[in-house]
Structure formats: C-alpha cells, structure tokens
Amino acid sequence: MPAKLAKIVTNIFTNFFIISPKVFLTDLCYNMHGDRMKKIIKVNYRSIFKYEEHQETVKYDGSGHLEIGDDKIVVSYQDENKIKIELSENEVKLHNGASVLHLVRDRDILNQYETPYGAIALKTRLISYDNGDNVKIKYELYDGTNLISQVYVMLNYLILEN
Secondary structure (H helix, E strand, O other): OHHHHHHHHHHHHHOOOOOOHHHHHHHHOEOOOOOEOOEEEEEEEEEEEEOOOOEEEEEEEEEEEEEEOOOEEEEEEEOOOEEEEEEEOOEEEEEEOOEEEEEEEOEEEEEEEEEOOEEEEEEEEEEEEEEOOOEEEEEEEEEOOEEEEEEEEEEEEEEEEO
16 A cells, blocks of 8 residues: 555656545545544435325434545444445445445345344335535335335535544
8 A cells, every 4th residue: 555655645746736636535545554544524414204295304413434445435423323324436335223225326226124123124226326525315215116215315524634
C-alpha cells in the first residue's frame, strides 16, 4: 500500500492536484500500515415505508462513521441498533442489527431477515439506485409474490474529521 500511496502523492504534485476525488479518497483512507481508517461523519438518513393503507418514516440525524474501500463505501451509525449501509456500484446491503437486506440492480434477491419473532424470508427488488453525492434508493419488499411495501431511502453525510 505505501508504494501505491507514494505514486498517488507524486501524481498529485506533478499534475498540479488534478486527480479523481474518488481515487484520492479511496487511497488516502488507509493508514501507514495499510489498515482501512474510519472517518467521523454527520449522517442524515430518511426512509419511508409505504404499505397498502399507511406509511412509516424512519429518521436519523447524528454522528456516524465512513469507510471507503476499493469497491464500496460503508456508512455506519448507532441508533436503536447498529446500522450499516454498504454501497457499491450495483448493489446495496442494509444492516440493522443482525438483519441484512441485500439489494442488487436488475435482480430479485431472497433474504432471510431476522426479526424478534424469528427469521422470515423476504424478497427484495431494487427499483432505482443513485449513489451520487446524495444516495437515493427505492426498493420493494415481497413475501413470496405479495408486495409488502415500497421503501424510499435518502442518505447523505458530511465528513467531520479525518
């Protein structure tokens, strides 16, 4: 990793700081030992669950952590449970305590979702996914062929400390 970092720093200075921000952030989020570092962030999270007759909104505004890897970004924070959101180019993993929902572009995914009453099989379908500066996700949850809910997720964050 240090050789890769040295090459990037050299390129920065020789190219007058012209470098892709994603590459720069990805490579500089490791310490001198090659370990991934967590950055402290301010998290703004909203999700809206639309059911047949009602909707429910979940909100979180507070501190969290950001990890940037070679092929994914991980945002995590502590609410009632530990929440972790893994974002890559074509897929999303939403962790809520022991429960995980896996969402993949153009694929229906069968998940075993942990609840206080035991595991239930839920199928997820990723409808839309924008992982730009403001992350926007729309997905559907199914019990077999029955639509349970449509879910809209909005996530943005601000790096507070390196």
